[in-house]
Amino acid sequence: MTVSLSSSLPSVPQELSRILGDAEGLSVWPRSARPEPHGDVSVGGVSLTEAADRFGTPLYLLDEQEVRERCRAYRTAFPDADILYAAKAFLCRAMAHWIQEEGLGLDVCSAGELALAVTTGFPPEKIVLHGNAKSPEDLSTALRLGVGRIVVDSTSEITRLAALTPPGTRQPVMVRVTPGIAAGGHTKIRTGTDDQKFGLSLTDGSAQHAVTRILDQPHLELVGLHCHIGSQVTTVKPYVAAVRRMVGLMARIRDQHGITLPQLNIGGG
Numbered sequence: 001m002t003v004s005l006s007s008s009l010p011s012v013p014q015e016l017s018r019i020l021g022d023a024e025g026l027s028v029w030p031r032s033a034r035p036e037p038h039g040d041v042s043v044g045g046v047s048l049t050e051a052a053d054r055f056g057t058p059l060y061l062l063d064e065q066e067v068r069e070r071c072r073a074y075r076t077a078f079p080d081a082d083i084l085y086a087a088k089a090f091l092c093r094a095m096a097h098w099i100q101e102e103g104l105g106l107d108v109c110s111a112g113e114l115a116l117a118v119t120t121g122f123p124p125e126k127i128v129l130h131g132n133a134k135s136p137e138d139l140s141t142a143l144r145l146g147v148g149r150i151v152v153d154s155t156s157e158i159t160r161l162a163a164l165t166p167p168g169t170r171q172p173v174m175v176r177v178t179p180g181i182a183a184g185g186h187t188k189i190r191t192g193t194d195d196q197k198f199g200l201s202l203t204d205g206s207a208q209h210a211v212t213r214i215l216d217q218p219h220l221e222l223v224g225l226h227c228h229i230g231s232q233v234t235t236v237k238p239y240v241a242a243v244r245r246m247v248g249l250m251a252r253i254r255d256q257h258g259i260t261l262p263q264l265n266i267g268g269g
Contacts, residue, residue: 223261
């Protein structure tokens with residue numbers, strides 16, 4: 001969907017030509033990328049050489065049509081689910097508009113991303129705030145602007161969030177669970193295992209303890225569970241395993257606490 005240009009632009013056409021016949025290699029380029037005469041490359045019909053000459057480098061270009069087509073592909077594949085775009089991938093006002101117009105929600109990790117989206121007109125109730133390093137400012141901004149859900153990433157965050165939530169209100173929250181699933185293109189981006197910094201472990205009972213603590217907070221409303229097992233995941237098998245473990249935990253929560261959680265977020269990757 002995007003292409004990044006640097007001062008090494010002349011090497012780009014040769015690289016693109018090399019991978020045009022390689023379906024796996026081509027996947028890292030926008031679908032509308034095409035080699036052009038005189039060593040140029042176009043994306044969405046726009047010459048990269050002309051774009052670099054006009055705006056300078058480094059330069060990021062986004063193919064709006066491809067962004068929208070991918071949004072629609074997800075909505076078609078999962079018609080009954082909430083689809084969220086991860087702002088950490090790239091966020092600007094135009095992107096926020098495209099995501100909103102295509103009917104997707106937004107996943108943000110900071111007060112800055114949240115403020116940009118809301119001031120653009122993005123509905124705060126369709127925004128999810130998550131991350132393992134949320135500051136008090138991030139949490140208070142999310143509460144003030146009325147985000148739809150906050151994903152709790154630690155037990156200490158439960159205490160902070162409960163203290164910040166205004167009296168007379170209930171903030172919908174989810175618990176980020178570490179399901180003990182190894183998946184991803186590299187060990188550093190495998191976030192579903194117990195030896196990393198994200199989420200609360202299903203194996204040692206931390207996730208179950210967090211659920212109990214949230215249910216004891218009158219200003220917090222537990223609406224579901226969240227997990228993210230990794231990035232550059234190329235097979236569905238680990239997702240199936242993660243979903244089974246997450247649904248199993250939801251069943252135990254129902255049996256122990258008498259509540260049926262309506263939401264399950266299985267992340268991206």
